[in-house]
Amino acid sequence: MAPTIKMSHILVAVFVVLVSMEAALVMGQGNGNGNANGKKADEANYDVLTPLGSGQERGFCKAKGACYYKTLTCPSECPQRKPKKNKKNKDRKSKCDGYGSLCYDPRFVGGDGVMFYFHGAKGGNFAIVSDTNLQINAHFIGTRPTGRTRDFTWVQAFAVMFDSHTLVIAAKRVSKWDDKVDALMVKWDDKVVTVPTDGDAEWRTNGEDREVVVERTDDTNYVRVTVAGLVEMDIRVRPIGEKENKVHNYQIPADDTFAHLETQFRFTNLSDLVEGVLGKTYRPGYVSPVKVGVPMPMAGGEDKYETSSLFSPLCKVCRFQKQPELAAAGGIAQY
Numbered sequence: 231m232a233p234t235i236k237m238s239h240i241l242v243a244v245f246v247v248l249v250s251m252e253a254a255l256v257m258g259q260g261n262g263n264g265n266a267n268g269k270k271a272d273e274a275n276y277d278v279l280t281p282l283g284s285g286q287e288r289g290f291c292k293a294k295g296a297c298y299y300k301t302l303t304c305p306s307e308c309p310q311r312k313p314k315k316n317k318k319n320k321d322r323k324s325k326c327d328g329y330g331s332l333c334y335d336p337r338f339v340g341g342d343g344v345m346f347y348f349h350g351a352k353g354g355n356f357a358i359v360s361d362t363n364l365q366i367n368a369h370f371i372g373t374r375p376t377g378r379t380r381d382f383t384w385v386q387a388f389a390v391m392f393d394s395h396t397l398v399i400a401a402k403r404v405s406k407w408d409d410k411v412d413a414l415m416v417k418w419d420d421k422v423v424t425v426p427t428d429g430d431a432e433w434r435t436n437g438e439d440r441e442v443v444v445e446r447t448d449d450t451n452y453v454r455v456t457v458a459g460l461v462e463m464d465i466r467v468r469p470i471g472e473k474e475n476k477v478h479n480y481q482i483p484a485d486d487t488f489a490h491l492e493t494q495f496r497f498t499n500l501s502d503l504v505e506g507v508l509g510k511t512y513r514p515g516y517v518s519p520v521k522v523g524v525p526m527p528m529a530g531g532e533d534k535y536e537t538s539s540l541f542s543p544l545c546k547v548c549r550f551q552k553q554p555e556l557a558a559a560g561g562i563a564q565y
Contacts, residue, residue, distance in 0.1 A: 276302070285309045322447040322454055324464040330495035332358070332508065335382055335478075336370070338529075340511025341497075344518040346529040348507050352381040356535045357545045358388070359509035361501050364460050365391040365543045365550035366509075369400075371488060375481040382480050384470075384490035389540045391550060392460055395419055396541060397442060399455060399465055401489040407469040412450040413489045414467050418442070425453065462496040505547045507535050 276289040279301065286309040291297035304310060326333035329341060339345050350356050352372030359366040372383035387400035398417040407413075416423050418435060425433045425444050432445035441458040451467040469487035470480060482488055500512050507529070510516060520527035534546045543550040 281309075322464060323452055324466050324492050324494040326492055326494070328494050330497070330508065331493065332368075332385060332495070333492040334384075336385060338508055338511075340508060340516075340518065342511050342516055342518060344511070344520065344522060344527075346518065346520040346527045348529045348531070349380055350383050350532055350536075352383055354383075354532070355537045355540045355542070356532070357506045357509075357537055357543075357548050358535075359461075359495075359497070359500075359504065359506040360543070360545065360548040360550050361504045361506075361509060362549055362551070363392060364457075364500075365389075365548065366461070366495075366506070367391070367537055367540050367542070369540045371490065373480060373482060373488070375479065382478070384488060385493070386490050387540060388463075388491065388493070390455070390457060390461065390463075391541070391543055392457060393440060395442075397444075397455070397457065398540075399444075399453070399463070399491070401467045401491055404469060404487045404489045405485045407471075407487045407489070410450060412467075413469075414451055414453060414465075416444055416453075459498055461498065464494045466492040468492060501549075503549065505535075505549050507531065 275293040276291050279288040279290055281287045282303065284306060286306060287304045289302045291300050291302055324333070325331060326337070327339060329339055329343060331337075331339045336348050336350065337345065338348060348356075350368075350370040352370060352374065354370045355367050356370065357365065358368045367389045368385045369387040369389075370383045371386040372381040374381045387398060390397040390399070396417075396419055398415070400415045400417075402413045402415050404411075404413050412427075414425070416425055416433065423433050423444075425431070425446055427446065427449060430445075432443055434441060434443040436442070440460075441456075443454075443456045445454050445456075446452065447454050447464070453465050455461075455463040455465060467489055469489050470482050474480070475482045480488075495508065497512060500509065502514055504510065504512055511518065518529075520529050535548075537543070537545050537548070
């Protein structure tokens with residue numbers, strides 16, 4: 231009899247987990263932010279019920295599945311279906327030591343887990359990832375103090391090109407840094423878009439059946455960018471602080487904090503021939519040529535990955551096929 235009891239317990243536990251998973255999926259399907267399709271999906275999947283006295287929101291599930299015709303209640307740890315005050319969570323922010331990260335005076339951690347530096351050049355644009363259906367270029371800003379043989383550089387903007395669209399994420403030029411002031415700029419097909427700071431705190435659109443979402447993960451200067459089926463990016467905008475400037479002798483001018491991006495990428499369906507400063511490290515069997523164990527392992531290739539502008543998909547080894555709509559995009563000077 232004991233084995234039977236244990237097995238029934240296991241089956242009950244599995245059923246509870248499945249119901250919980252489906253509840254999370256159903257109650258999190260809304261597109262929000264004025265997206266009519268998202269609201270219709272919400273209405274089709276569940277009816278919103280009066281919250282409990284504790285503030286925990288509830289919904290009556292109408293979606294076919296394990297939760298069908300059941301009342302779903304948000305847990306006390308996360309009482310709202312979508313938190314009304316942003317989605318603050320340290321696990322939803324870039325980790326500069328994690329796979330696919332790009333931070334500091336550009337320091338990368340590749341898809342193979344190997345850390346390396348790629349300095350590029352002040353004012354230059356380089357292909358970070360170039361594949362048949364995705365191109366991500368980065369614009370570098372920097373400074374070269376007197377007596378140095380190379381630039382100090384940081385990534386100020388990304389252009390994410392896919393299908394016939396271009397999504398730009400950039401750090402604004404900031405003369406005096408304030409953590410409470412947003413220094414993030416987002417453009418969709420050359421038009422500035424606003425990412426709300428309240429409600430669902432997200433902007434989203436559907437481009438040729440591919441959903442694109444930019445959602446805040448803190449009040450200011452932190453976002454998660456998702457291009458469905460291609461890439462997810464956790465991004466932070468940050469300045470060069472006074473202490474950092476002094477320690478590294480960057481000699482940053484007094485009227486510019488050199489606001490830049492710290493980013494961690496997660497890719498979906500990259501091809502085996504993917505290119506780019508970071509992209510190539512995701513190739514099957516890739517072996518990094520950098521000297522592991524030295525303080526600053528350097529990766530070259532500026533000549534292979536440099537593009538003529540932030541929006542150009544052309545470099546010596548780039549693989550992305552240029553779409554006509556991309557040619558009309560403006561230059562980096564507007565940032």
